[in-house]
Amino acid sequence: MDIKFALETFWSLAAALPLTLQLATTSIALGSVLALGLALARLSGILALDLFARTYVFLFRGTPLLVQIFLIYYGLSQFPAVRHSIFWPLLREPYWCAVLALMLNTAAYASEIIRGGLLSVPHGQVEAARACGMGRLMIFRRIVMPQALRQALPGYGNEMISMVKATALASIITLMEITGVAAKLISESYRVIEVFVVAGVIYLAINFALTRLVAFAEHRLNPQLRPPLPISTELKGETH
Amino acid sequence: MKKTTAIIASALAVAAGLMSMPAQAEDKNWTKVTIATEGAFPPYNLAKADGTLDGYEIELSKILCDHMKVECTVIAQSFDGLIPALNAGKFDAIMAGMSATEKRKEVIDFSVSYGSTGQAFATLKGGDLETLPMKGELFSLASNEAGARKAVDELKPLIEGKTIGVQTASIAARFIDEYLKDVVEVREYKTTEQHDLDLVAGRVDFVMASMGYLKTTVEKPANSDMVIAGPRFQGGFLGAGSSVGLRKTDPELKALFDDAIAAAKADGTIKRLSEKWFGFDLTPQ
Numbered sequence: 001m002d003i004k005f006a007l008e009t010f011w012s013l014a015a016a017l018p019l020t021l022q023l024a025t026t027s028i029a030l031g032s033v034l035a036l037g038l039a040l041a042r043l044s045g046i047l048a049l050d051l052f053a054r055t056y057v058f059l060f061r062g063t064p065l066l067v068q069i070f071l072i073y074y075g076l077s078q079f080p081a082v083r084h085s086i087f088w089p090l091l092r093e094p095y096w097c098a099v100l101a102l103m104l105n106t107a108a109y110a111s112e113i114i115r116g117g118l119l120s121v122p123h124g125q126v127e128a129a130r131a132c133g134m135g136r137l138m139i140f141r142r143i144v145m146p147q148a149l150r151q152a153l154p155g156y157g158n159e160m161i162s163m164v165k166a167t168a169l170a171s172i173i174t175l176m177e178i179t180g181v182a183a184k185l186i187s188e189s190y191r192v193i194e195v196f197v198v199a200g201v202i203y204l205a206i207n208f209a210l211t212r213l214v215a216f217a218e219h220r221l222n223p224q225l226r227p228p229l230p231i232s233t234e235l236k237g238e239t240h
Numbered sequence: 241m242k243k244t245t246a247i248i249a250s251a252l253a254v255a256a257g258l259m260s261m262p263a264q265a266e267d268k269n270w271t272k273v274t275i276a277t278e279g280a281f282p283p284y285n286l287a288k289a290d291g292t293l294d295g296y297e298i299e300l301s302k303i304l305c306d307h308m309k310v311e312c313t314v315i316a317q318s319f320d321g322l323i324p325a326l327n328a329g330k331f332d333a334i335m336a337g338m339s340a341t342e343k344r345k346e347v348i349d350f351s352v353s354y355g356s357t358g359q360a361f362a363t364l365k366g367g368d369l370e371t372l373p374m375k376g377e378l379f380s381l382a383s384n385e386a387g388a389r390k391a392v393d394e395l396k397p398l399i400e401g402k403t404i405g406v407q408t409a410s411i412a413a414r415f416i417d418e419y420l421k422d423v424v425e426v427r428e429y430k431t432t433e434q435h436d437l438d439l440v441a442g443r444v445d446f447v448m449a450s451m452g453y454l455k456t457t458v459e460k461p462a463n464s465d466m467v468i469a470g471p472r473f474q475g476g477f478l479g480a481g482s483s484v485g486l487r488k489t490d491p492e493l494k495a496l497f498d499d500a501i502a503a504a505k506a507d508g509t510i511k512r513l514s515e516k517w518f519g520f521d522l523t524p525q
Contacts, residue, residue, distance in 0.1 A: 074437050075435070079444065083441065083442060092442065094427075151429035172430060174405075176428075188409065
């Protein structure tokens, strides 16, 4: 392995890092909102919403992301009706097509993770909250959501990591993110090992940072994992 | 160990000597030449319904052979076996739309080029790039680099800020990189079909690819909105074009072909035949 070439490669690939991060964060952020909506639709008890959410998850979880990206980018643009619609300024851009595909895909997986989290909250707690006179929204905000989030976080962390790696597929619709630049460098230099090793290291670094963030959030949301707070002197004084 | 290698080497040398003997006897005075083609790469070469061969190269080979005053037989072979079979002495020359690449030049010799399609631009009908100047004009990076650069400079203000689609790692991509990088936005595609789709969808303003490819592409019904525009470029790193493939041991035959191709270029035969088969002039410059 040529260290000098690998270093040059690193700087070329690092220039593509912002696009990769942008793709991942935008699609995860938008996807999580959609996922919450889908999870609530599944649990709403309204047949039409439930069926819609089930069908959505079935379609987007059952087909490859690559196929979805191709269909959204090359497929939709085949219809003149789409090209003349108000959505065209967005769908014209490869960036937004990639975000759309990634977001729709992650929403399907994440909605199931969130649904699992919501279902894990013991029913007795909801009943107790209701007995205290809390409204539906307040129960959701104060009782159900914090616990559901805590339960869903490890699974959701997994999903975020796979999204970071899934951004690599955006290179097939001309986006020059890390994998796109790597493929271009390889076709120019014919040096597969150096380029892909460096690209792999960059993805590894992103996901390392991401797992630390998720671990930190998990720590914050689980007070029982932290050492107990020392009992303050003031409280001690009162026992006398 | 060393001994066995020496024995094998000498045996090979003897065998090679035996094999090259009849060829050497012929070298001085070529009267019969067998040319191999593929017969499945229209319009360069194709097999008609009755099994006989036809195409640009078949017609051209007849004219070249007349000029060389040799009797030619054209046979069809699968493309990937052509070079090994040539070196094994199954036939004497290859005319199969084969480009003279550096890699191939390591194993066989090539005549001068008898057809270069060059690289061209395509855009959408009715777009503002359809009327690019120098339509159909050909500039060679090999023999007229200054002219090519001047043509590029003339194009620059007209295509400033436009988006161009090219295939990743293609010679078109290299052309854009060397001549137009600072004025256009480049999008790179895995295949040429993909940039055609995006051209028709309006995501890119124009594309650059081989003229031979674009010519057949714009004729497809799905691409009825596509049109070839502006000048063409060839030569230099864009490739020398198709040439006759020959054994390295037959320099006399190469001289004969070079001479015949030069004559066919001079008297307009190549222009006439390529316009008949391709619809545009393939004469290398």
